[in-house]
Amino acid sequence: MTLYHGIFKRDMHIAFKQKAELVQPLMFLLMVVTLFPLGVSPSPDTLQRIGPGVIWIAAILSSLMAMERLFRDDFQDGSLEQYMLSGMPLPAVSAVKVAAHWLVSFVPLLLLSPLLAMFLNLTVDMYIALVLTLLLGTPLLSLVGAIAVGLTVGLQKGGVLLALLLIPVFIPLLIFATSAVDSAALQLPYHAQLAIIAAMLLLAAALAPFAIAYSLKVSQN
Amino acid sequence: MWKWLHPYAKTERAYQLCLTLQPWFWVGALTCLSIGTVWGLAFAPQDYQQGDSFRIIYIHVPSAILSMGTYVAMAIAALVGMVWQWRTAYMSMIAMAPIGAVMTFIALFTGAAWGKPMWGAWWVWDARLTSELILLFLYMGVIALYGAFEDKQQAGKAAGVMALVGVVNIPIIHYSVEWWNTLHQGATISKFDNPSIAPEMLWPLLINLLGFAFFIGAVTTVRLRNEIVLRELHRPWVQALAAEKVSKQASSVPNANLKEGN
Numbered sequence: 001m002t003l004y005h006g007i008f009k010r011d012m013h014i015a016f017k018q019k020a021e022l023v024q025p026l027m028f029l030l031m032v033v034t035l036f037p038l039g040v041s042p043s044p045d046t047l048q049r050i051g052p053g054v055i056w057i058a059a060i061l062s063s064l065m066a067m068e069r070l071f072r073d074d075f076q077d078g079s080l081e082q083y084m085l086s087g088m089p090l091p092a093v094s095a096v097k098v099a100a101h102w103l104v105s106f107v108p109l110l111l112l113s114p115l116l117a118m119f120l121n122l123t124v125d126m127y128i129a130l131v132l133t134l135l136l137g138t139p140l141l142s143l144v145g146a147i148a149v150g151l152t153v154g155l156q157k158g159g160v161l162l163a164l165l166l167i168p169v170f171i172p173l174l175i176f177a178t179s180a181v182d183s184a185a186l187q188l189p190y191h192a193q194l195a196i197i198a199a200m201l202l203l204a205a206a207l208a209p210f211a212i213a214y215s216l217k218v219s220q221n
Numbered sequence: 222m223w224k225w226l227h228p229y230a231k232t233e234r235a236y237q238l239c240l241t242l243q244p245w246f247w248v249g250a251l252t253c254l255s256i257g258t259v260w261g262l263a264f265a266p267q268d269y270q271q272g273d274s275f276r277i278i279y280i281h282v283p284s285a286i287l288s289m290g291t292y293v294a295m296a297i298a299a300l301v302g303m304v305w306q307w308r309t310a311y312m313s314m315i316a317m318a319p320i321g322a323v324m325t326f327i328a329l330f331t332g333a334a335w336g337k338p339m340w341g342a343w344w345v346w347d348a349r350l351t352s353e354l355i356l357l358f359l360y361m362g363v364i365a366l367y368g369a370f371e372d373k374q375q376a377g378k379a380a381g382v383m384a385l386v387g388v389v390n391i392p393i394i395h396y397s398v399e400w401w402n403t404l405h406q407g408a409t410i411s412k413f414d415n416p417s418i419a420p421e422m423l424w425p426l427l428i429n430l431l432g433f434a435f436f437i438g439a440v441t442t443v444r445l446r447n448e449i450v451l452r453e454l455h456r457p458w459v460q461a462l463a464a465e466k467v468s469k470q471a472s473s474v475p476n477a478n479l480k481e482g483n
Contacts, residue, residue, distance in 0.1 A: 147382065148383070148386075151366065151379045164361070164362050164365055165362040165365075165383055168390075169359075169389075211382060215382050218375060218378040218379050218382065219375075
């Protein structure tokens with residue numbers, strides 16, 4: 001247990017040493033959201049209608065930028081190989097790393113969300129639904145994303161390829177998350193959508209660590 | 222079953238199997254497609270609601286069903302490759318990927334052409350159309366990931382993981398017309414107990430479905446043979462095969478030289 005705790009602490013430590021890499025995706029998110037009122041229409045009604053979708057799309061795009069950080073440095077400096085040789089089960093190691101990554105890249109996003117909701121004129125009901133979908137959905141982004149990051153980590157130009165691989169897989173999540181917020185806007189119950197997202201999250205939590213471990217082994221060859 | 226299947230993990234046996242199956246697939250594809258298409262387009266009765274434009278069903282439905290079928294086959298091949306470490310399984314997976322992508326494209330294209338007279342729009346963001354479009358993206362992702370690696374064995378493994386992750390989309394496509402009440406019409410032929418389509422319309426559709434399946438089989442065997450030869454160039458049996466081809470060509474070349482000489 002102390003070993004996993006050590007990995008977790010090390011990852012957090014490294015993340016807070018590289019503050020630029022932490023802040024840049026958030027700035028990107030904020031700027032993408034800013035583009036919509038300027039590009040589509042600044043009228044409060046329009047913004048309220050497209051708001052949840054805009055926030056979710058911006059979250060997915062910015063998460064793609066931050067995602068690469070998950071294994072890249074460990075791959076390049078050889079720590080990943082050390083993890084594999086250490087005898088610790090690799091799925092558990094990857095689960096710990098994904099958890100650390102979620103904490104440093106998505107929790108700031110959650111903290112930023114009241115500001116985004118205010119920008120896009122979301123009502124309180126919509127905001128609560130949005131936060132709930134983000135809480136359930138972003139760990140799913142981290143877990144599934146880590147599989148593709150593991151696969152592309154050994155490649156020179158993984159960035160665009162990573163987006164190409166992940167965006168189609170994220171579309172169902174986007175559909176259910178935004179439909180939950182839309183229901184909230186109409187004062188309708190949205191438990192069904194939340195339950196589906198939660199089911200996807202549980203499935204990913206059970207299977208993704210093994211897929212991540214396998215893909216890391218493939219990349220390490 | 223195991224004893225019967227296991228030899229095909231060897232590339233040479235898989236190559237031979239492709240050679241044996243290929244003519245049968247081509248014959249099956251040509252017969253079924255010509256019978257089904259002519260019957261469906263010329264002789265099947267008109268639809269009472271959609272008139273003649275429903276006939277695009279004979280291209281649209283087989284390609285749509287088989288775009289999903291090819292993806293499932295690809296994922297099964299990836300799983301087999303992962304579990305039993307068969308190189309030929311990865312090779313067949315990547316042999317199928319572009320074919321499935323083209324099937325998906327055909328399904329989307331004919332769907333758009335069918336949607337224009339029926340719904341009044343080329344493209345509607347309906348659940349089934351959207352999930353089929355995602356399927357196309359998934360195919361492209363698998364192909365792109367395979368292309369990104371230098372080492373093709375590693376590439377096959379990586380693309381296999383991605384193919385398996387994408388399998389979640391298949392039930393979404395299949396049930397999309399039941400889960401979401403959208404514009405796309407409900408299932409007509411997959412209800413085996415009581416198909417809601419007249420038998421004289423159904424038969425050519427089923428024949429065409431079989432024809433498309435044979436066609437995919439035929440093209441897959443061609444691509445798989447190519448893949449095997451490309452990846453196994455250093456093996457003696459491939460070199461022997463190449464030498465045979467060259468000597469065959471060489472025996473026909475002197476004639477050409479003679480003609481030119483005259």
